[in-house]
Amino acid sequence: MLEIKDLKVIFEQNTVNEKIALDGLNLKLEDGDFLTVIGSNGSGKTTLLNAILGLVEKQAGTIILDDEDITKKPSHKIAKDVGVVFQNPLRGTAPNMSIEENLALSSAKGKFGVFSNGTSKKNKQKFREALSTLNLDLENRLETNVALLSGGQRQALTLLMATNEKPKLLLLDEHTAALDPKTAANILSLTDKIVKEKKITTIMITHNVKDAITYGNKLVLLNEGKIKLYFDKEEKEKLTVEKILSLYNYNLSDTQIFN
């Protein structure tokens, strides 16, 4: 369970460049919830994820994950429980290391057998099995350097690394935005499959309103660091792109949001 209370993030506070990125945001997710997040550029979506991950300083508020207050926990410790995939496929993997070495690092997460061989026979078999679920034929390329993979393949690998050991929370920040439409659709359905199979509590940011409606069981619209619109499961099932757009225009009279 994730509970965010009165979260405030202000960049460059007390300067002329002061920017309130999150303005007292509240959010509650039950176990297994799959929340999709939409909102215009600069509405604070990425900042929300960075705040959960401990990557930005918070001016106020608390973040509680499974009964633990993680508001002030160092980022590498939060990472033990929270998987993340960013938009840029280059961010999630080490390019000059092989697929199996990348997987070894992510699966060492938490239970770090310091001097044990990360790419032992036993681990290789485990990696092969996990990779075969991606249907990208990566299971036969364990020793290939990640730099040689396409953006889509890298993103699929990152997704696998983030979810292989079931995280308490999975964060996805426009993780298909840098891919071509066909690959993006594949990665998105792969994401949905993994999240459903493993019942992972997930927050997915997307700029695509249709995807936000199609996937997940809850939807929020962020604006100026606050949740402006919230749809629970039943409400979300009845939603259409047109409806969101009309509601949005009505509420905010800002028409250039979803272009």
Place this chain on the structure above:
Amino acid sequence: MSVGLIFTCIQIGLCFGIMAMGIHISFRTLGVPDLTIDGSFTLGAATSAIFCLYNLPILGLILGMIFGALAGIVTGILHTKLKIQAVLAGILTMTGLYSINFWITKRRPSITLYQNKTIFSFLSNLKKVDFLGSNLKEALTLLILLIIAIIIIILLDRFFRTNIGLAIRATGDNEEMVNASSINTDSMKIIAFAMSNALVSLGGSLYVQLQSNYDNSYGNGMMVIGVAAIIIGEALFRKRKLAKAYIISVVGAIIYEFIFMLALLIDNVNPIDIKIITAIIIVLSVCLPMLYKKIKKGSKKDA
């Protein structure tokens, strides 16, 4: 060039090669230039020399390595915890080591060890036994250094496949990703600096016992030599697997030493000019393979 001189070049090249493998860890694996090197090479040399005076050469090597590791930890902490730039952190440690090295040698700038025990001195009876135009002592000295280098190559290759080794490599490759794997990248950097300087110190420790002599200027320019060794190696050989990167560094160091020796052999060369001659030769040895590749590509385009 006589066989004796060739042996000498390889012996010194192996000492520098062990150092170069250490430099490889910071310079290539982490991707940060660590200027502690000049100081930690001398640190190993000074420690080794003092313990040879007491006829404890092996202890000298071991403590030399440990002190080197400590120097690396200091640089690592300055860099990661106190957020000092890597280059400056290294320079600070190196500067401090200048004094510390004098403390270790009890303020002596140089020490001769011809009368003392070194790890090679048990071979001295074999000086009279001819071997390929040199003597057996030199050949076996070379062999001992070669075995030490090979053991280090194997250990490094193994280490960088363990979970912690992978984490250190990934820290140099994509720090953010390592953090996202719930690993403290600061610790990984500190460990890498420690290992790097331990090997550099070991190189200095062995060099002193090879020369039966210590001088507080031994470390001067070692960073340059180590980086030159790595770059020469990489220019001449393609690196693929891990172990190969280390073998290449050692071979590069031996080649460097040959270049240096050849420069010395130039008729009427003034010692002052040797440095610039070696610098030019290193640049050439790095550029020539690159030029060669360009020319090959160019001729393909024309065809």
